[in-house]
Amino acid sequence: MITTNIFTEIFLPITLAVITLGLGLSISVKDIRNILVQPKNISVGLLSQLVLLPIIAFAIAWVTGLRAELAVGLVLIAICPGGATSNLVNYMIRGNVALSLSITVVNGLITIFTIPLIAKLALDVFMHQDARIQLSFLDAVGQIFMLTLLPATVGILIRQYRTEFANKLENPLRYILPVLLFMVYGGVLFLERGDGAIDLAMFFRILPYTLALNILAYISGFYVPRYFGLKKRNQFTIAVEVGLQNSTLAIFVATRLLDNYTIALVAVVYGSFSFFTTWAFGYLSRKYL
Secondary structure, three states: OHHHHHHHHHHHHHHHHHHHHHHHOOOOHHHHHHHHHOHHHHHHHHHHHHHHHHHHHHHHHHHHOOOHHHHHHHHHHHOOEOOHHHHHHHHHOOOOHHHHHHHHHHHHHHHHHHHHHHHHHHHHHHHOOOOOOOOOHHHHHHHHHHHHHHHHHHHHHHHHHOHHHHHHHHHHHHHHHHHHHHHHHHHHHHHOOOOOOOOHHHHHHHHHHHHHHHHHHHHHHHHHHHHOOOOHHHHHHHHHHHHOEOHHHHHHHHHHHOOOHHHHHHHHHHHHHHHHHHHHHHHHHHHHO
């Protein structure tokens, strides 16, 4: 228990902050300025992430007649935005990291309200249950500031005033940051025993639905921005943001707030492959679409 607490309360947030600082090193002040003067990019990203993706999850669950608790789990993963993971994938495939981080920050503030509302709707639709889910606004804002805004700003300032140093770090960080992320998820997997094991039969039962969500989310995340006339780089950047959801947050909501491990199984399965598939989709989109 002590080891787990040290990991989740100290090592995990510090590592995520270091990852975000590293991402900030790749962003210039000019990049931020371009994002602020072109809010259309963020707006399209938020539309795809907050509106279209939950609709896709509800549709998959409804059309396939997915078991009630698993249907709620599918919707839950759809309403938990990717955070540092999607930012890192965009960094690895040379997406618009400034746009990716901007969407993450705005999403983080909005989902404080949307996660409880949409999760409650899913519980009512599929399980005919009511539940009160409370996410602390101040805690969430504090986490967004400490894990996203502050380290990213430090990275941006280093690039602004120590450009040569930031350039030297760019190539090594493309290898170091993914290793740090895998260390984080390895710790969550082996130290957080609350989300435990899943038998192969259940894994392969859930896999097609989570894979369908991942694929349809990425496709919609790519072509909706194209419909609105966004540049190709912003298209696959938003597609990664929409395609890669935060399985750790979904597990937390399911196990700690809803007290339902079966709902959490969907996020466990989704988290086992989505980083790799979304990275592959993003890389192929950048090269060939």
